[in-house]
Amino acid sequence: MFPVSLPTNSFLVAALSLLLIRISCSSLSVPDIPHIAVYFGTKTRYEEVNSHLLRDALSVNTSVLKPPPTERCSLVHLTAVIRHGSRYPTVKNIRRIQKLSELVRREASRGSEGWLRDIQSRWQMWYTEDMDGQLVAKGREDLRQLAWRLATLFPSLLSEENVKMRRISFLTSSKHRCVSSIEAFQEGLQQHWGQHEFYYSHAVDDKLMRFFEHCRGYMEGVENNRTALLEVEKFKRGEEMEAVRRRMAERLGLPQHRLTPDLVEAAFFLCSYELSIKSLHSPWCFLFNESDAKVLEYKSDLKQYWKRSYGYAISSLSSCPLFHHVFRTLDKAGRPRRSTEASPEPASILVGHAETLLPLLSLLGLHKDKTPPTANNYQSQHGRSFQTSRIVPYAANLLFVLYDCQRGPRLQLLINESPVRFPGLETEDAPLYRDVRATYRHLLDGCDFHGECEGRTGGRGPNTEL
Numbered sequence: 001m002f003p004v005s006l007p008t009n010s011f012l013v014a015a016l017s018l019l020l021i022r023i024s025c026s027s028l029s030v031p032d033i034p035h036i037a038v039y040f041g042t043k044t045r046y047e048e049v050n051s052h053l054l055r056d057a058l059s060v061n062t063s064v065l066k067p068p069p070t071e072r073c074s075l076v077h078l079t080a081v082i083r084h085g086s087r088y089p090t091v092k093n094i095r096r097i098q099k100l101s102e103l104v105r106r107e108a109s110r111g112s113e114g115w116l117r118d119i120q121s122r123w124q125m126w127y128t129e130d131m132d133g134q135l136v137a138k139g140r141e142d143l144r145q146l147a148w149r150l151a152t153l154f155p156s157l158l159s160e161e162n163v164k165m166r167r168i169s170f171l172t173s174s175k176h177r178c179v180s181s182i183e184a185f186q187e188g189l190q191q192h193w194g195q196h197e198f199y200y201s202h203a204v205d206d207k208l209m210r211f212f213e214h215c216r217g218y219m220e221g222v223e224n225n226r227t228a229l230l231e232v233e234k235f236k237r238g239e240e241m242e243a244v245r246r247r248m249a250e251r252l253g254l255p256q257h258r259l260t261p262d263l264v265e266a267a268f269f270l271c272s273y274e275l276s277i278k279s280l281h282s283p284w285c286f287l288f289n290e291s292d293a294k295v296l297e298y299k300s301d302l303k304q305y306w307k308r309s310y311g312y313a314i315s316s317l318s319s320c321p322l323f324h325h326v327f328r329t330l331d332k333a334g335r336p337r338r339s340t341e342a343s344p345e346p347a348s349i350l351v352g353h354a355e356t357l358l359p360l361l362s363l364l365g366l367h368k369d370k371t372p373p374t375a376n377n378y379q380s381q382h383g384r385s386f387q388t389s390r391i392v393p394y395a396a397n398l399l400f401v402l403y404d405c406q407r408g409p410r411l412q413l414l415i416n417e418s419p420v421r422f423p424g425l426e427t428e429d430a431p432l433y434r435d436v437r438a439t440y441r442h443l444l445d446g447c448d449f450h451g452e453c454e455g456r457t458g459g460r461g462p463n464t465e466l
């Protein structure tokens with residue numbers, strides 16, 4: 001019997017493991033995603049921006065790298081500025097969610113519809129204040145998978161040797177979710193190269209990754225200035241938001257005055273959190289249709305525009321330290337070298353926040369529309385380029401890719417793993433680095449943090465041309 005049972009057993013084991021793989025794959029491949037998931041602003045999942053990742057989270061499109069086909073080029077350096085991954089709500093939003101769920105449980109009409117019954121009888125408030133903005137398991141996965149894909153895309157830079165010899169620099173904001181994210185990124189790289197025991201090595205630098213807090217002109221002129229976000233306040237009480245509030249009140253059978261705009265937003269965020277944290281299509285999502293979601297998305301775009309982007313010049317200028325840091329790193333990596341000299345730093349990984357990325361993107365002149373979004377022009381802003389759901393989802397990333405080519409170093413930009421062109425240099429995907437430097441000359445020679453942040457106070461007026 002013995003010789004016979006062995007192959008039978010191993011066949012059974014093989015069949016069983018195949019079955020298990022099939023089961024786990026099929027449970028992964030039935031994503032029941034709310035239609036409104038692409039409108040969650042800074043609470044959007046990375047997968048909503050790159051939907052092919054829903055089928056294969058590690059798939060990489062190598063044709064996004066576009067050095068000129070007529071020139072011989074090699075990769076010399078990657079600087080990646082990355083937002084932390086999916087996270088828990090902060091205390092402020094947890095309290096709003098608490099308030100909303102109590103209101104709906106106590107005062108909403110008894111649900112005739114299934115989703116309302118689900119909210120009232122099945123859904124449990126499970127968020128607690130100690131979760132306060134921390135990275136969730138899915139958020140660690142976001143960064144691990146991103147690292148894995150970047151190692152596939154840049155095998156010579158994020159190479160096994162460069163990872164093992166610790167030639168890659170890692171720098172992060174001090175916030176817990178960012179430190180956890182940079183650790184997860186390092187796990188992803190090490191996993192990619194077959195390591196199973198992880199080590200971490202990174203520096204914390206808030207002057208670079210949380211520059212906004214260190215810029216007095218920004219803090220006084222924008223962050224702590226009650227009138228700086230006037231457009232957001234007006235929109236919150238404007239006709240589009242009022243209509244969303246009225247419809248939500250109707251769906252819940254509540255008097256409209258019981259729902260504040262903050263509670264409307266809490267319900268929208270709740271739908272986003274249940275998806276990004278637990279991959280659930282929450283019953284709360286049924287409170288909104290696509291038109292409602294677009295209005296709520298616009299509300300958060302307005303906030304980011306006026307608080308972190310083109311609304312006030314000081315917001316982008318506060319990122320000058322990070323801008324200079326990136327270009328110093330690129331200068332060093334692109335400098336001509338004798339063959340005896342040590343090779344340049346292959347990659348620099350910087351982890352921060354949406355509040356880190358948006359000012360830097362604005363300083364570079366990216367996603368700038370002709371007309372600023374305001375409380376009154378929602379209808380004309382449907383095709384806007386400044387759409388935070390697309391730009392700064394969880395794990396958003398801005399990649400500076402430096403090549404060494406026959407005519408000299410070249411630089412390419414990618415946002416969320418897709419190519420974008422430098423404003424003013426739109427004819428090429430990877431223009432000569434010296435042309436990029438010439439385009440940003442005024443910032444490279446100026447953009448003095450202390451001059452901008454300490455010198456003049458106030459927001460310096462809306463939309464001053466840089």
Ligand SMILES: *[C@@H]1O[C@H](CO)[C@@H](O)[C@H](O)[C@H]1NC(C)=O
Pocket residue numbers: 061062063064418419
């Ligand atoms: C790969 O990237 C290129 C360049 O951005 C794009 O044109 C192409 O559609 C992408 N292919 C896939 C399968 O996504």
Ligand SMILES: *[C@@H]1O[C@H](CO)[C@@H](O)[C@H](O)[C@H]1NC(C)=O
Pocket residue numbers: 247289290291292
């Ligand atoms: C959403 O609901 C409103 C009010 O019922 C309706 O006017 C609008 O057309 C709906 N939008 C979509 C995309 O279904």
Ligand SMILES: *[C@@H]1O[C@H](CO)[C@@H](O)[C@H](O)[C@H]1NC(C)=O
Pocket residue numbers: 220221222225226227228457458459461462
């Ligand atoms: C606050 O913002 C308003 C609107 O931009 C501006 O006029 C005012 O000077 C700012 N206040 C301070 C203290 O900077």
